[in-house]
Amino acid sequence: MSAALEFLPLTPTVLHILLSLADGDKHGYAIIKEVRRRTDGEVELGASSLYAVMKRLLADRLVVETDDRPDPALDDERRRYYRLTPLGRAAMLAELRRLESILLQARAKRLVPRPR
């Protein structure tokens, strides 16, 4: 856990990527499309940015390349797939908790309305 805390705060791009991988292995384009869909087009992840960040995530072992293919039908052998590591998951969760804590404080100050 403390190892995960070293990576905080995560940049928005990193967080989006980790979120994308949270529900299963994906290749690069799939991550880009998922982020776009999830944020309604607000966050457009460029391919170069994606791989630049991915390089660092791989080096930090928050993410690994994987040879497993989730679904042969969706599979393209020539693509590279990425998987969230336990450390990556821990870091993502720690970041989300941090953001949540800030949001709660903002709500306490009535800066942000409570969800109905």
Next chain:
Amino acid sequence: MAEYSGLRWLLRLLPRSFREDHQRELLRIWREEIRDAAPNQQRAVWVRAFVDTARVAPREFVEAGIRNLRGAARGFRRAPAFAIAAVLTLAIGTGATAAVFTLINAVLLRPLPFSAPERVGIVWPISPAGDRTWLSFPELQDLQRERPGIASAAGLADLRLTLVHDGVGHEVQALAVSHSCFDLLGVAPSRGRDFAGVDDRPGAAPVVVLSDHIWRTRFGGNPALIGRTIRLNEDDYEVIGVMPASFSILPASSVMPPTVDVWVALEPHLPSTDRSVRFLHALARLQPGVSFVQAEQRIRAFGARLANQYASIYRGGRWDFTVVPFADDVLKGPRTSLYLVFGLVLMVLLLACANVGNLLLARGEARRAELSVRAALGAGPARLAGELFAEALVIAAAGSALGIALAAAMPPLLSAWDPAALPRLENAGVDANVFAFTLLVCGACTMLVAATPMVERARLQLAAAALAGRSGGRSRRSARAGRVLIVSQTALATAVLITTFFLTAILVELHRVDLGFETDRLITGRIAVSPRSPTAADSAAFFERVVDAVERVSGVASAAAITQLPLSGAMLGSSFLIETAPDGPRLDADLRGITPDYFRVGGVRLIRGRMFDTRDTANGRAVAIVDEAFARRLHPAGDVIGRRIRWFRSPDVELEIVGVVNSVRHRGPDAPVRETVYRPHRQYARPSMYLVARTTGDPSMVATPIRAAVAAVDAAQPFADVLTMDARMSASVRRVSTGLLLAAILSALALLLSMIGLYGVLSFAVAQRRREFGVRLSLGATPRRVRSMVLREGLGLTAIGVATGAAAAAVTAMTVRSAMFAPEVVETGPYLYGVSAVVVASVTAFWLPARRASSVDPAVAFRADPSS
């Protein structure tokens, strides 16, 4: 689709290592995004991809660079010897280049310390013999009045005065100048005032402008000195101004003495206003819009008019006038030597770069095993190549930085060896020009060493080979690179060496030129008689007393005196009438007064007639001794004893020639002989003479006792410019000897570098071909045969290099010969020595690798990876 075509180009924005890892993915994603977008959105997708990539690229480059540098540093820690060797090699090359440029910058490129120096020239009359000579005062006046092509002209005359300060006499170097001189140059005293017209009249109250140097050293920089008087030549001169420090040091030339201590007005110090007494230099500033070519034409016409108008003065042939740029006059000598040395040093730099490039390539090959392992662990060829590039970059940067440090050290070292080695040396230092040039050189070296396409490709090839786990033999490309390196190294080394030997031969020849007198064990110095000496007889007697006193000094074999010493610098021309007719032809000749023993002391040979002796007193018959050159002008066989000549200044006095001596090269081994006439000092007394003393032992040991003997005769008269004749001789060939010293150092470096390089290249090549040698040996070739095969191949390439280098040296030799005086040197010597040195060096360098080739164990060669 047009958008697809730009995608590959987009990739180039990213570092190679990044591309290596992600190229396929990136292209795929971009294509899919374009394909999935609406037709009118596709261009926008491309633009987004471009912006995204452009944003990411800088950081990726920096990260890749840092990664490579770290890898390079790791590599150096593992192989410190290689790193040190490479850095030092490059440092030598860049350092030498930057150092020579520092000299060129200080001596040739920095502007002279007055305004618009490129518009200032020197006007020279040219005698019928083709020599440049001085102007007379009337000629200067004509020039100033008519101003042909020039805006103004000013006269300069070299003077030595005695400054009496605190009771002691010191000789100071003075220049008597027209009052418009400083104005012409665009300078002004930093304190006090300039000369005015009233100061520059005969009989005007004596005034003096001091140089900054003498004002500080002799007078403590006292500002209250302005308006006070100082004692020069036993007269009180009012100090009217002090020149700025920057102006005090004008470069020495045929016009300027090396340092000027004081300036005085010209007209009060004229020795003569006769048109044929020549003692002045003339500076001229060109009219605006007039070029030197145009000015020269007009001055030439001016000269023709003068020659017409005063035909009786300008006799003996055609007289001419010319004007040359002042800077050329000052810098002509050092210019050739410096550019020659610069050419040599560039060759050494190329050698150094070739060596280092080769070292890096060889090291890359040597690391093949390590690189293979890393390739197996996932590093792509671009990444590996990037690391090798970073190594090269670090070496280039470190070598260049060290080079700048060496460059800064060079001028002080040269000054320490010989302060007069080059004019304006005191200016030399690392300034903006030098820094910019050094950066340029460093950049070029880095490109050469680290980034030339040949090197680049070799690197990538190597990396790819490592990736494929290939452990093959030599690639054709690397073999060609090796051959090119051998040829270029030997060519460069040969050219540098031959040029150095050529310069050596010139220097030796210059020293061998027969000056006409014997220079060894001769000490000389200048003495002036008190200006208050009433008569010529007193003056002559004074010098006789001095000579007697000096002859009594222990260690002195004999002594004499002469008005102007050979190799001492400025000298006065004169005019001689021949025979008895007052309108008869005139010869220009140097006139010297001597004490009777001078020829014996100086080792000048009597050819006919007699020497001067006690008969030749002031009241005795007027006599003269002439040299061979003069004698032959009068008579083809030089038989002129008894002929009469007249000196223009006293045309009523006939001088009878009583002797002929051999000609003396007064101006040094590289100047033509000038006709000379000698008169006994009692009949031709001058205010100053040079003492000449032949010693039994080392002449420099008797300088102090001689000085004491002179002071015992008259302490108030300074004994100045004390030098052995050998020292004067060295000074006269200094131009060549400085160039030679630099060239010799460069040659040694070049030879060393090329030997290292040749050894490296062949070692590398042999290592690459181990398998081949193993095969040969196992098939029955003797070690001796393998050895001689390797040597033959190497030497064959050396031969090509040597031939190329010799051709380059021949071109250099022609340039040197035409630009500086070069006596007839036997040409084959330098080529022979140079080529031999390179061949011996090559054989030495090739020997070990050849032996290694012949001692390959065939079994080991077949088994092992030959890249170790």
